C-alpha cells in the first residue's frame with residue numbers, strides 16, 4: 001500500500017515569499033510620487049567640463065532641496081525622474097524655477113520658493129547640462 005506522504009512545506013514557503021514580494025511592491029507604489037526620491041540610487045557618469053561646473057553650482061544652490069547628485073531630499077524632488085525628462089520639463093523650466101519659484105504640483109514637498117540669490121543664466125545653463133548628463137546616464141532622455 002502506498003504510504004501517505006507528509007505534505008511538502010514547499011508551497012507554503014513559495015506562498016510566503018510571494019506575499020512578501022507583493023507587500024514590498026505595494027509599499028514601493030505607495031511611496032512613489034510622494035517623497036521616495038530621497039532614497040534613489042543614481043548612476044554617476046563621467047561629466048563634461050561644463051557639467052562639472054554645473055555640479056558645483058547645483059550643490060551650492062539647489063542640492064539643499066534637490067539632493068546631492070539630484071537624488072532628492074525631504075525638501076524637494078529628485079531630477080532623476082521621468083517627470084523631469086526634457087520633453088516634459090524643457091530647459092526653460094530650470095531657468096524660471098529659481099527666479100519665479102514653483103507652486104507645488106507634482107509632489108508633496110510644498111512650493112519651491114523664489115531663491116534670494118538665484119544663479120545667473122550662464123550658471124543655470126551649466127546646471128541644466130549637469131542635470132541632463134545625470135539623467136541620460138540613468139536612462140532618462
Ligand code: HEC
Nearest residue numbers: 061062065076093094097098104105106107109110111112
Ligand atoms: C528650498 C528648496 C529648494 C531649492 C533650494 C531649490 N528647489 Fe527647485 N524645487 C523645490 C520643490 C519643493 C520643487 C517641487 C515643486 C512641485 O511639487 O512640483 C521644486 C521644483 C523644481 C523644478 C520643477 C519646476 C516645474 O516646472 O515643475 C525645477 C526645474 C527646479 N526646482 C529647479 C531648481 C534649481 C535649478 C535650483 C537651484 C538653482 C532649485 N530648484 C533649488 C525646492 C527647491
